[in-house]
Amino acid sequence: MAQARFLASVGRSGGADALFFAGDLGQRIFHLPFSWAKLGIDVRGRAQILKVCYRTSHQIRRAADHLLSNEIVDQDGIEETRRGTVSVFDGPDPRVQLFPDEDAEIAGVAAWLKDRAAEGLTDREIALLVRGTNQIARAMAAVDASGSACTVLTMHEAKGLEFRAVGVMALDEDVLPDPERLAGIGDVADLEAIQDTERHLLYVAATRARDRLLLTGVEPGSEFLDDLTSIIGFSSP
Known part of the structure; x- marks a missing residue:
């Protein structure tokens, strides 16, 4: 959270598009959820969900996705859906x-x-x-x-x-x-x-x-x- 506040402070001097983030709510493993907007980084209405997986086979990604809810919602109400994601290659079943x-x-x-x-x-x-x-x-x-x-x-x-x-x-x-x-x-x-x-x-x-x-x-x-x-x-x- 301290790092997010720092980036928000730095970003304010660089204009509306000074910061770019890429992430995966499914890989949130170190901290409990918190509100990015309250820390000064508000991406609501400005986020896109990427749907093509280039690094994990279809079989592994499909199985792993069953560990998570179809929709994951963060503290700011941004929803990330696992539906519609595809991998570019196949492999053996896990x-x-x-x-x-x-x-x-x-x-x-x-x-x-x-x-x-x-x-x-x-x-x-x-x-x-x-x-x-x-x-x-x-x-x-x-x-x-x-x-x-x-x-x-x-x-x-x-x-x-x-x-x-x-x-x-x-x-x-x-x-x-x-x-x-x-x-x-x-x-x-x-x-x-x-x-x-x-x-x-x-x-x-x-x-x-x-x-x-x-x-x-x-x-x-x-x-x-x-x-x-x-x-x-x-x-x-």
């Missing part, structure tokens, strides 16, 4: 796999990494993402078991990046949404906002993938996976 325990998940993800290497993907083109630092060791165990050296990041660290293949691990019931983040919230509206932010976090993780996406966890898995499996189903481990 896969959702749940395992009986962490060891089985690590073995399953390691096998997936070996398959990607066999397809000719380099380590720099592959990433494993997890909710937070508590799950990093789990992803590293899968990397070590596969013999690869692909990137391992938290979901927050991955924002703004892209990879040809992404595995999102540790999507467990007690990991996403983050129970510690929800524990200190007493207001119902704030609780819903945190839930939405956690959902958006999975959306960001899923859309880091260009061609291949794997989402895994220990049974019964995150509640957010239900929205994905309603259209792509579960894959057998």
